Every structure is written in structure tokens, then in C-alpha cells.
Amino acid sequence: MSAYHPLTESEAIERARAVPGVFAPGANLTVREIGDGNLNLVFHIQESGQGKGLILKQALPYAKVVGESWPLTLDRARIESEALMIQGELAPGLAPKVYEYEAELALTIMEDLSDHVIMRRGLIEGNAYPLFAGHIGEFLARTLFFTSDFGMNQQQKKLQTGRFINPELCKITEDLIFDDPYTVSANNNYDPAIENEAAALRSDRELHLEVARLRYGFLTKGQAMLHGDLHTGSIFVTPTSTKVIDPEFAYYGPMGFDIGAVLANLLLNAAAQGGRMDDPSALGDFRAYLLDTVKQVWVEFETRFRALWAEHCVDRLLRESGYLDAFLAELLQDTFGYAGAKMVRRIVGLAHVADIDGIPDEARRNRARRVALGIGADLIKRHRTAGSIGQMLAVANLHFASKEGN
Secondary structure, eight states, X not given: OOSSOOOOHHHHHHHHHTSTTTSOXXXXXXXXXXXXXXXXXXXXXXXXXXXXXXXXXXXXXXXXXXXXXXXXXXXXXXXHHHHHHHHHHHSTTSSOOEEEEEGGGTEEEEEXXXXXXXXXXXXXXXXXXXXXXXXXXXXXXXXXXXXXTTTSOHHHHHXXXXXXXXXXXXXXXXXXXXXXXXXXXXXXXXXXXXXXXXXXXXXXXXXXXXXXXXXXXXXXXXXXXXXXXXXXXXXXXXXXXXXXXXXXXXXXXXXXXXXXXXXXXXHHHHHHHHHHOOOHHHHHHXXXXXXXXXXXXXXXXXXXXXXXHHHHOOOHHHHHTTHHHHHHHHHHHHHHHHHHHHHHHHHHSSSOOHHHHTOSSHHHHHHHHHHHHHHHHHHHHHGGGOOOTHHHHHXXXXXXXXXXXX
16 A cells, blocks of 8 residues: 555455455445544445444544644554453453554554444334443453553553643544533534523633543543544444444543443443434333333442453552552442533534434424533532432433433
């Protein structure tokens, strides 16, 4: 291949054909560009009639959602490829296999997951995934523990931190999540119907203090290698399988950011279902499932993390001093805060979620937005007093009742 350039569909086919052991010689291959994200080209290559396939993901040198006026480093493709390989090793079966990484083209070639669905889409359609909490709890526990000072050689962890500094993509997070929603910003994007709620975010000094605490934690707490963008659009599922994709925002940061992102997106879907489901009984049942999943994600994570600590903690003093309980108590509080921040930015910030934006009725859509903002702001304000995951469910139910009249 030549020097960097965005691949054409025909070039993507020829590159896929060269991957050993996937396609038969001379096979008839088809291609679709399926990248619906903000930063990349994504090609799906399939062998006609055989079901075999590959995904080719190529980083663009700019943010696709904005255009060439927002340049980005291509090194994020290396970061994503390395992160996927680390996550696949630490949490086998829960991340796609990486076949090849080509630095010159900022190109990662990986497992085809077309037999899965994007979790966000599945939840929008009202589908339940009973094994998801256990799967994602295991993914979070193993990837966070074994990339932290608890579970890996602490000098090697310092070296690995340097490979995942990721300043440009961290800057996106720092601005879009921890700054823009709380000020007048050209990056903000929201319906004028919720201007009062957006203005309240900008004027709430108590809220700003708590967001500042969270922002500082994001800037300074290099606890573990994070996925960095772990929402339901970055998770592929079936009833029996979970695959975490797209870790191009990976860096060393606070563990609660990844956990909070998962929980935030479950809560965003719960808020959205009030505008999607007409049957109160069906709505109640599906929300109960979503809130139980929120609870079980934390329970599964904590249970597995404690087990890993007991067997693999490399630091004698941390292991023998009883520090684990104090650490997990603080981690739960971080999880509350980061979940809230992720919810707020998805309503008033640059990039929204289809769960809510796709609600057909305008009035119900804006009501769902108000519900989500209320939950998010409350989680941020209450995060330093959080003592159990049940309190997160209580906050959600409070806003469902007060804003929907249920």
C-alpha cells in the first residue's frame, strides 16, 4: 500500500484479501462503508455466500462529525489497536480479534461482528440481554484491575501509561463532557425547547463545583487503562455474547469513568423508553430490567474485582491493609459522578444518543431529555455522598415519577 490516504472501497477489498487464512483465493468479496461514528472510515468486507467477513477500520486525520477544520492525530489508530489486543488478552472473548494493524494507513483489521447487533439499537427496540451484566462486569473488572497498580507490575504500568497518553482525544472528552455543557459553547447542540434546562446547567454553581472535581479526577487519576468511550454504541451483543469495540479514546484515567459510562447509557435508554413505549406495563417491566442491569453491572464488577484483588494484588501494603473497601467506596462515588456527566453531555452537548433523539413525538422527546438531564445533574451533585448502587436507581425512579407523572 502507498502512503496514508483514505481507502476507497476497492482498495479495502484488496487489503482484506491479503489477510492470511480468511478468504478463499479468488473469492467474490463485497464491501460496505458502515462507519456511522464521528472519526473513522469502517469497511465491512464479506465473502459472497460464505458468511465470512472482516472489518477494516481506518482513522481519518480529522473529526468526521465536524470536518477537516477539526484535525486529529492518526496515532489514535495505534492506540485503539493496542488497546483492543490488551483487552482481548485480559478479557478473552469480550473484545474482537485483531488480525493486523498497518501503521502507515492508520488501519486496523479485525473480527467481523455482523452476527451481533449494536447494543444501543437492541435496547431501543426493547430487547433484553440477560448475560450482559455479567459479561461487562467481567470486562470492566479484568481490564481495569490488570492495567492498574493493583494488578500489574508497577514499573511496567508506568511505561504502559506513556503509550496511552492520547492527548487529542482526551481533550475532546475534557471539553465536551466537563466544560461545554456548563457554559455557552459553539459545540453545544440542543433543542430550543429545553433552553431553560440548559440555562440552569450554566448557572448552577453547586453543580459546577462537582463537575470541576470530576474534571480534575479525569485529568489526574491515572488509575487504569480505560476504554474511554464505553457507551452502548461501542458494544456489540447477542443474547449470549458481548463484544466491546472502539477503544480509540483509551488512556490511563479514573476507573469510574468507564463504569459510569456504561451505567449512564443504560439510564439514558430508560429515560428514552418513556417516550417510546405506550403501554405502561411494558414500560414498567423494561425499565425494571434496565435498572436491575445497572445494579447488576456494579455488583458483577465489584464481585469480580474483589476476587482478582484477593488472588492477584501485587502490592503487599495495599493488599494487607484493608484498603480495598475504602477504594471501592470511592470508586462507587466516582462512578455516580461520571455517569451523571455522561448523561448531561448527551442531551446538551455535541453528540447525542439515538435512544432519545429518535423518539418520533417532539413533546415526548423533550420530556425524555428533561428526565435524563434531571437524573444526570442529580448524580453529579450527589456523587460524593453515594453509598450504594441502589441510590442510583432511586435517583432515576425519582425523576421518572416527578417528570412523567408516574
